[in-house]
Amino acid sequence: MPLFHNEDQAMLADTARQFMAEEGNTTKQLRHWRDRDCPDGFGHAIWKQMGELGFTGILVSEDDGGLGMGHVEAGIVLEEIGRNLTPSPFLTSSVLAATALGKGSNDLRGRYLPGLILGESVYAVAVDETAKHRPEKITTKAEKSGNGFKLTGKKSFVVQGASADMLVVAARTSGSDGDDDGITLFAVPKDAANMSQEPVRLVDSSVASHVTFDGVDLDGDAVIGEVDGGREVLNAMLNAGRIGAAAEGVGVASGAMDMTTDYLKQRKQFGKLIGEFQALQHRAAHLYSEVEIARAVTIKAQQLLDAESENADLMISVAKAKVAKAAGLSVKEGVQMHGGIGMTDEYDIGLYMKRDRALQEFLGDAYYHAGRVAELSGY
Amino acid sequence: MSDLETFRSETKAWLEANCPAEMREPARDEADIYWGGRKATFSSDAQKQWFEVCRDKGYTVPAWPTEYGGAGLAPAEAKVLRQEMAAIGARPPLSSFGIWMLGPALLKFGTEEQKKHFLTQIARGEIRWCQGYSEPGSGSDLVSMQTFGEDKGDSWTVNGQKIWTSYADHADWIFCLVRTNKDDKYQGITFMLFDMESKGVSTKPILLISGSSPFCETFFDDVSVPKSYGENIPGYVGEINRGWDVAKYLLGHEREMISGMGGGEHTAAIGAAMNRHSAKTGDELDPMLRGDLAMFDVDALAFTAMSEKFMDEMKAGKGHPAQPNMMKYVGTELNKRRHELMMTTSGSRSLEWESEETSGGKPSKNWLRTKANSIEGGTSEVMLNVISKRILDLPGA
Ligand SMILES: Cc1cc2nc3c(=O)[nH]c(=O)nc-3n(C[C@H](O)[C@H](O)[C@H](O)COP(=O)(O)OP(=O)(O)OC[C@H]3O[C@@H](n4cnc5c(N)ncnc54)[C@H](O)[C@@H]3O)c2cc1C
Numbered sequence: 001m002p003l004f005h006n007e008d009q010a011m012l013a014d015t016a017r018q019f020m021a022e023e024g025n026t027t028k029q030l031r032h033w034r035d036r037d038c039p040d041g042f043g044h045a046i047w048k049q050m051g052e053l054g055f056t057g058i059l060v061s062e063d064d065g066g067l068g069m070g071h072v073e074a075g076i077v078l079e080e081i082g083r084n085l086t087p088s089p090f091l092t093s094s095v096l097a098a099t100a101l102g103k104g105s106n107d108l109r110g111r112y113l114p115g116l117i118l119g120e121s122v123y124a125v126a127v128d129e130t131a132k133h134r135p136e137k138i139t140t141k142a143e144k145s146g147n148g149f150k151l152t153g154k155k156s157f158v159v160q161g162a163s164a165d166m167l168v169v170a171a172r173t174s175g176s177d178g179d180d181d182g183i184t185l186f187a188v189p190k191d192a193a194n195m196s197q198e199p200v201r202l203v204d205s206s207v208a209s210h211v212t213f214d215g216v217d218l219d220g221d222a223v224i225g226e227v228d229g230g231r232e233v234l235n236a237m238l239n240a241g242r243i244g245a246a247a248e249g250v251g252v253a254s255g256a257m258d259m260t261t262d263y264l265k266q267r268k269q270f271g272k273l274i275g276e277f278q279a280l281q282h283r284a285a286h287l288y289s290e291v292e293i294a295r296a297v298t299i300k301a302q303q304l305l306d307a308e309s310e311n312a313d314l315m316i317s318v319a320k321a322k323v324a325k326a327a328g329l330s331v332k333e334g335v336q337m338h339g340g341i342g343m344t345d346e347y348d349i350g351l352y353m354k355r356d357r358a359l360q361e362f363l364g365d366a367y368y369h370a371g372r373v374a375e376l377s378g379y
Numbered sequence: 380m381s382d383l384e385t386f387r388s389e390t391k392a393w394l395e396a397n398c399p400a401e402m403r404e405p406a407r408d409e410a411d412i413y414w415g416g417r418k419a420t421f422s423s424d425a426q427k428q429w430f431e432v433c434r435d436k437g438y439t440v441p442a443w444p445t446e447y448g449g450a451g452l453a454p455a456e457a458k459v460l461r462q463e464m465a466a467i468g469a470r471p472p473l474s475s476f477g478i479w480m481l482g483p484a485l486l487k488f489g490t491e492e493q494k495k496h497f498l499t500q501i502a503r504g505e506i507r508w509c510q511g512y513s514e515p516g517s518g519s520d521l522v523s524m525q526t527f528g529e530d531k532g533d534s535w536t537v538n539g540q541k542i543w544t545s546y547a548d549h550a551d552w553i554f555c556l557v558r559t560n561k562d563d564k565y566q567g568i569t570f571m572l573f574d575m576e577s578k579g580v581s582t583k584p585i586l587l588i589s590g591s592s593p594f595c596e597t598f599f600d601d602v603s604v605p606k607s608y609g610e611n612i613p614g615y616v617g618e619i620n621r622g623w624d625v626a627k628y629l630l631g632h633e634r635e636m637i638s639g640m641g642g643g644e645h646t647a648a649i650g651a652a653m654n655r656h657s658a659k660t661g662d663e664l665d666p667m668l669r670g671d672l673a674m675f676d677v678d679a680l681a682f683t684a685m686s687e688k689f690m691d692e693m694k695a696g697k698g699h700p701a702q703p704n705m706m707k708y709v710g711t712e713l714n715k716r717r718h719e720l721m722m723t724t725s726g727s728r729s730l731e732w733e734s735e736e737t738s739g740g741k742p743s744k745n746w747l748r749t750k751a752n753s754i755e756g757g758t759s760e761v762m763l764n765v766i767s768k769r770i771l772d773l774p775g776a
Contacts, residue, residue, distance in 0.1 A: 002691035002692075002694075002695065003684065003687050003688035003691045003692075004688065004691060004692055004695070004697060261771050261772075261773070264773055264774075265772075265773065265774060272775070273774045273775070275773040275774045275775070276773070276774050276775035278764070278767075281763065281764065281767035281771075281773050282760070282763040282764075282767070284767060284771055284773065285705075285708075285762075285763040285764075285766035285767045285770075285771060286708075286763065288705070288766055288770060288771055289705045289708060289709050289766070292685065292705060293678075293681050293682060293684075293685040293709065294681070296681070296684040296685040296687075296688040296689075297680070297681035297684040297685065299684070299688065300684035300687065300688070301684075314680070315680065315684070318676075318677050318680040318681055318684075319681070321674075321677040322677055322678065322681040325677075366674075366677075367670075369677070370670070370673040370674050370676075370677050371673060373648070373650075373673055373676050373677055373680070374650055374669060374672070374673040374676070377648055377650050377651045377676060378651045378654070379650045379651050379653070379654035379664065379669065379672070
């Protein structure tokens with residue numbers, strides 16, 4: 001398979017590009033909701049529109065009413081989300097939660113997928129327990145109780161947790177803290193008794209929750225996949241989310257880069273366009289190279305994941321780390337090359353910097369994934 | 380099974396049957412590379428055997444048409460062959476500037492007879508070519524070159540000097556930029572082809588910091604270059620005075636080739652090997668170094684994907700035509716970083732210049748050689764200039 005989009009994918013990209021530019025731009029979405037202090041951090045109307053376009057069910061199988069497409073296609077939508085900084089539940093609900101639910105029972109899929117496909121329901125994912133992504137270490141416990149489980153523990157920085165109709169929660173059902181086995185995933189409805197949330201607004205205007213489970217009673221049918229065998233579902237979900245976050249990062253990187261190169265062609269100093277200065281040209285050209293490579297490795301990892309290749313884990317971490325570096329460079333060079341105006345709230349370049357910072361942390365930063373590359377390579 | 384899968388299994392079987400075990404080890408030095416040409420000798424029977432079976436199958440230039448000595452493989456098939464060769468670590472059967480540089484230029488600008496004549500010789504490894512571009516006063520600013528060819532009717536009389544001419548002292552023929560009109564900078568250059576044994580051509584090797592002399596000063600003293608080598612076989616490529624177009628097109632291919640010197644699609648991560656190497660010598664990887672190795676591996680593996688995408692796009696006519704400049708910039712900077720990390724990991728051992736353990740100072744010599752990667756074929760700074768101008772469309776660049 002060549003490493004570029006086929007005709008169908010190119011058509012999807014056109015649709016997504018046009019839709020996000022028109023409906024998902026910062027004026028209509030990010031700034032609009034931010035300036036109104038929206039507790040969700042995103043608008044429900046655009047989520048419904050994404051449902052009408054079929055985006056919401058892109059990774060959901062056709063049997064379950066979705067489009068049954070792959071990570072290349074999900075990535076196409078995410079790149080445009082990134083380019084326009086469009087806040088939405090797409091990454092958490094349609095990529096992460098949808099991947100987990102796809103491995104769930106008929107009953108769970110029937111309960112949760114139709115609402116997702118319509119763009120009516122929002123789902124969040126509760127894995128991490130500290131301020132860094134450490135899915136190896138899960139201490140939240142789900143103990144057997146009657147026919148079900150009792151869930152106790154804390155999850156932190158659950159993105160869109162307070163807006164979610166259901167949370168996918170990773171908990172320990174046996175073994176000890178660092179074990180691979182003994183993890184189980186649960187679908188926890190938002191109104192579960194003894195669950196409390198403490199939402200916090202983040203730098204990119206999104207909202208994340210600290211969630212406490214204080215003996216939450218769950219039925220056996222809330223289990224996604226196998227009891228004690230949840231690591232597999234968890235890994236599939238994380239792989240989908242990481243490559244999805246990378247695709248969004250490619251969009252953020254490209255959006256910031258395009259804004260910056262445009263500015264280099266407009267702004268004059270010393271009687272010249274600043275883009276005539278070689279010091280800036282070389283930095284822009286270097287940035288271009290990094291962003292191109294980030295895009296290439298992202299498509300590669302998407303294709304490997306879609307093909308269920310054994311190399312997918314490694315290349316997903318390479319992609320997440322490479323995108324983090326390239327997007328980080330793009331937003332930093334972007335602000336610097338805009339000069340004073342780059343520091344103003346009025347200009348979007350700063351919004352790219354904020355979104356990038358949040359994406360860097362989401363599901364593992366460049367250091368985490370470079371470390372994983374080393375481990376997977378055997379050192 | 381799809382046609383491509385059939386081709387893959389046939390290719391696997393063919394390689395298994397025909398590629399000698401010795402040719403599946405990475406090349407250790409110059410002697411392991413077969414360059415072909417009138418003066419060529421094989422360093423081993425295996426090298427000879429591998430070259431000959433590939434030549435006979437058209438696999439020295441798999442994607443060239445069969446009438447010019449290639450195998451006429453479609454892009455997807457050529458990719459499969461590259462992948463299967465990489466999978467067993469097969470060495471290229473023939474390396475040459477003819478394959479990487481002159482060949483593509485002839486395929487694009489040559490006459491039919493010229494292609495039949497010169498491309499077949501290249502594919503069969505009969506003639507080794509060198510590149511006469513740079514001059515003492517014209518490096519990055521190549522178009523300012525002065526070597527002059529005076530029109531003598533059926534021939535030119537060429538006078539001047541080239542420099543940094545790689546392997547000029549081993550080459551049979553040269554493709555050479557010669558000024559044929561002093562009044563027009565861009566449209567006054569002719570892309571000539573001539574025999575290095577012509578009267579008036581002389582070469583003088585230059586010693587490099589790596590201790591070898593792979594390139595020369597090349598002098599032309601009243602060299603007579605024919606305008607024709609036979610019916611429809613001009614002694615130049617493209618049109619007279621329009622050699623700059625050919626020169627630039629060729630540079631695209633040269634840059635593509637150099638960008639792959641660190642491995643291209645198969646750029647290896649090095650962390651695991653460095654870790655094994657340290658363990659063997661009783662050292663442990665410094666944790667800070669491990670971090671740098673991991674960051675390098677991220678960049679190297681990401682670049683393998685970029686190389687694959689680049690090739691796929693070029694073959695499909697999709698990529699930006701100036702993209703080889705980006706590939707060259709990134710590929711060569713990565714290769715330099717790789718060798719820095721290898722030197723650091725091996726510590727003082729890597730300083731040895733002639734010891735047996737280092738097979739004659741290979742680590743340090745290879746390390747020094749990589750420093751040329753971001754100079755030869757256009758410097759990194761020039762690559763960034765080209766990206767700024769042609770891809771990013773920045774003003775005044
Ligand atoms: C190993 C090796 C093999 C080679 N083989 C061949 C060969 O076979 N045939 C051949 O013809 N040539 C060959 N070359 C020559 C090579 O192409 C030139 O060295 C190269 O183009 C640079 O030219 P220069 O050496 O004159 O450096 P200069 O052009 O003098 O450059 C000096 C420095 O100035 C910088 N610089 C120059 N112009 C600019 C600018 N506009 N903006 C910013 N920075 C600038 C350069 O990047 C460099 O850092 C080879 C070189 C090497 C090292």
